[in-house]
């Protein structure tokens with residue numbers, strides 16, 4: 001089933017063109033990686049899909065999924081790293097869904113606990129968020145995003161700043177969510193080698209034109225061959 005269809009999306013910052021006519025679709029169960037050079041508009045596109053930033057032209061159509069059922073992990077900011085709250089609180093806050101709540105329900109707490117189990121962060125659940133390592137913080141933020149949804153996750157460079165081992169762990173965890181829990185994933189990454197390992201579809205945004213298709217089709221493109229060299233037939 002098709003979950004999302006984006007057609008000919010254009011986005012600007014004042015007079016700067018940030019996204020220039022991007023089209024792609026996402027089916028339930030897909031793992032789509034958005035790759036491409038810096039400044040190609042990947043983060044801006046995610047914000048456009050979420051309605052956090054205005055689209056000047058084109059359309060974003062969700063099919064059978066509400067905006068409130070989308071989990072979003074934005075690019076890491078200093079504010080996030082220094083978030084002065086406990087791990088449990090951070091995960092639970094994913095149940096707010098933009099609403100103000102005076103208290104969390106038993107169901108909210110059950111879902112938060114379930115996601116802390118999936119992310120294997122039970123042993124740190126009573127710690128303060130800002131005393132965790134970068135990798136632990138990302139796990140907590142993923143658990144938080146999962147509290148909003150078990151259907152569609154939008155992840156913006158979730159491994160930035162993590163060391164190679166923790167990065168691989170993170171990708172495996174995201175892949176596990178996709179394969180074992182059926183969560184559809186849209187992930188921005190600059191790491192093309194990992195993208196082709198885990199994603200079944202690739203959107204490659206380049207200043208001189210985009211590619212959208214299966215990972216196998218992407219491997220045959222000149223852009224993939226340029227980046228991956230001899231590995232592109234792997």
Ligand code: ADP
Nearest residue numbers: 013016017018037038039040041042043044045
């Ligand atoms: P990517 O995620 O692919 O690196 P971005 O979506 O961050 O690209 O940026 C796309 C373009 O929009 C770039 O030219 C960038 O300089 C510009 N841009 C991004 N954020 C802003 C902003 N807040 N204000 C003005 N221009 C921006």
